[in-house]
């Protein structure tokens with residue numbers, strides 16, 4: 001039997017009903033990306049059709065905004081109950097330890113990023129769910145071409161985060177091939193937002209700079225000034241996810257795509273921020289994250305996503321800086337979130 005034939009095997013009675021809106025569960029939903037995604041998907045599919053979950057106690061705002069449940073991705077039975085009781089049809093799996101925090105606690109990163117992934121993969125197969133798992137520029141390593149980095153090339157990452165993401169890509173593609181699982185994966189660059197603190201990545205300096213510049217007029221950067229990394233504004237990132245998830249199968253020529261919007265260095269974002277805060281002073285003090293950044297792509301080749309399903313970014317560096325600085329200046333909430341965060 002050819003592999004193509006095996007793909008057709010999906011358990012009868014478990015297929016999605018394409019005429020009704022999807023019922024979506026987001027794991028790890030209280031991190032940097034989850035709340036914004038819930039907001040976007042609720043505006044498209046209805047408030048009650050998007051269930052946010054995490055292991056963190058939610059704020060009143062989160063509870064008011066729509067359904068929120070406790071879900072530990074290490075607890076398979078609880079995940080089964082959630083999927084069955086809520087008639088879930090799509091799963092967006094955000095739970096993870098990011099690159100820098102993963103290196104501080106490798107056993108926990110293995111559990112959350114790899115065992116957790118096994119659970120959602122098996123769950124999605126069992127119940128015929130469409131599964132989205134984000135990957136990252138961190139799925140590449142020093143042996144990969146760095147400028148540009150194509151979709152298919154050498155992947156030998158040097159962090160547990162990167163290793164777990166390569167594992168996720170390969171396992172998802174295998175489940176698609178072997179069991180017909182509708183697995184979809186985008187490799188995101190560093191995501192930049194201002195109202196939700198990031199979870200401990202290597203690219204987070206590009207979030208922190210806005211808060212420090214506005215609050216103190218000073219910024220201490222843990223990467224060298226010439227460290228070029230691919231980046232994306234959160235609005236583009238979440239829109240890409242929503243578009244990719246709703247894309248007809250026939251448009252997809254692969255299950256894992258690179259996407260990006262821009263590539264810049266600390267020196268270049270400082271220049272852009274100084275258009276608004278000319279007196280900003282900056283000190284460069286590279287730490288352990290420099291080694292991680294030096295092993296990652298500088299420029300991401302996302303031409304396949306642009307060709308196959310029409311991916312287009314809207315925000316470049318200056319436009320993104322203009323929006324974030326304006327928003328933080330006029331929204332006390334943004335400043336409150338920033339000062340409460342520990343990066």
Ligand SMILES: NC(=O)c1ccc[n+]([C@@H]2O[C@H](COP(=O)([O-])OP(=O)(O)OC[C@H]3O[C@@H](n4cnc5c(N)ncnc54)[C@H](O)[C@@H]3O)[C@@H](O)[C@H]2O)c1
Pocket residue numbers: 027028029030031032033034054055056071072073074093094095096097098112116134135136137187188189190191192197198199200201203
């Ligand atoms: N933010 C970025 O720049 C970026 C870039 C590329 C890929 N990604 C990927 O996107 C996803 C979301 O990223 P993020 O920035 O929101 O991450 P984050 O670190 O901000 O949030 C991760 C969430 O996972 C939760 N979590 C941890 N252990 C859990 C468990 N056992 N069960 C359930 N939840 C658990 C945490 O409580 C946290 O809210 C991750 O998979 C990440 O790898 C993010």
Ligand SMILES: C[C@@H](O)[C@H](N)C(=O)O
Pocket residue numbers: 098099100135136137138161188189190191200201202203204
């Ligand atoms: C790039 C991405 O995966 C995350 N922001 C990190 O730096 O770990």
